Amino acid sequence: MAAVSRLDELRELLDAKEEEMQEAVDADDFERASELQAEVFSGGYSPGEFRQDFDLCASITHATY
Numbered sequence: 001m002a003a004v005s006r007l008d009e010l011r012e013l014l015d016a017k018e019e020e021m022q023e024a025v026d027a028d029d030f031e032r033a034s035e036l037q038a039e040v041f042s043g044g045y046s047p048g049e050f051r052q053d054f055d056l057c058a059s060i061t062h063a064t065y
Contacts, residue, residue, distance in 0.1 A: 039045055040054060047053040057063065 045051070047056075
């Protein structure tokens, strides 16, 4: 019975760590996104190899913001 409870304990710990890691990733993505907003939504933004045309993407995917 002790092995089962230890396994449950480890699963809970893993779940908590996964949630913590996802929160960190989400926060990092948000920080990066907020830094780029001024550039991406400016009139001088030009699409390129690693830059997408936001209006084109939104019209194709019907995304809203």
